[in-house]
Amino acid sequence: MSQNILIIEDDSFLRELLKKKLGSFGFGVLEAIDGDKGMKRAREDKPDLILLDLLLPTTDGFEVLSKLKQDEATSAIPVIILSNLGQKEDIDRCLTLGATDYLIKAQSTPDDIVAKVITLFGKKQ
């Protein structure tokens, strides 16, 4: 059974690239283009992992993360932050809110993201 990954990212190009890369590794991919839709999909579809951008329309990533972790229905889903915000405060804030990992988009590649995802799933088993 393939694992499903929810991508909450407003940029369609980046979303497309990630979807293709993750798909090529056999992962199922769900998409959401803003914070509100992201939270809805997480609650309804219960993905195995969430990739979350921080600068999002409607509800921003910090608040989405906070709400996902407070909601029993979604609190156990691991969240990896993907953002170009690189200040230590942002990273610390996300880790405190319960993110499993934080990747700076401009310093990473889609392969790096897949590697993190695979490692995370490996640890879970």
Add this chain to the structure above:
Amino acid sequence: MRQSKKVKPRRKGIKPKAHSYNKLRDAIFVHKLKHGLTSIKWSLKMVLSGDFGELNDEQKDIVEKDLEETERLIVLANNLLTDGDNAKTFLNKNLYDAEQIVYSAIESCTARALEKKIKLEFIKPEGKIEAFFDKEKIKISIQNILDNAIKFTHEGGKIIVSMSKNTDNLEIKVQDFGIGIPEKQKSKLFTKFFRGTNAIGINKEGSGLGLFIAKNIVHAHDGKIWFESKEGEGSTFYVELPIKGKK
């Protein structure tokens, strides 16, 4: 080369708001820049991996060069913001053969050197030098120093790159025999946006960020960067990097 910071006393009547608006505006601009560069970087990486079909050797070569340029632009974007803001240099360190990295930096400057018929000489080190560093960033540092050397060297001149090591550090030396650095400009060399006024030939590029970036990268590695120079005789730049380094 660390410089002492001069702190200007705050004058009465200067509104702090304008300053923080400009900082915010710059931060937003740089963020948008990084966003665009991320898209380019990711898609190029995937093209190179064959995600959109296999590439022939020539295509791979071009895409690799595009990727390098994109990395340079990302480093530039990271260094555009005022010191203390998002200027932190994120390093991806690993154990590498330092000679290879220096050699590839020299290779990427060859075209520019050829335009001015400048000879780039590399005196290879005795034995292998392996060190723990971010290879892309160190390559960019050496390229920036070399670009400078090329800019301030006459047509037909030469530049010598050499390497050495001791127990703790590796040292990279870039020596040119160009016009050298005027005394008055020496203290400004590693500062942001400083551009030498006496470049030779058409100075098409030059953001004044090259050495500033090189300094930031070297310091982020807990290394040292400095130079010696005499007007009319040339300059020698030194980069010292710890071999072990912390992760």
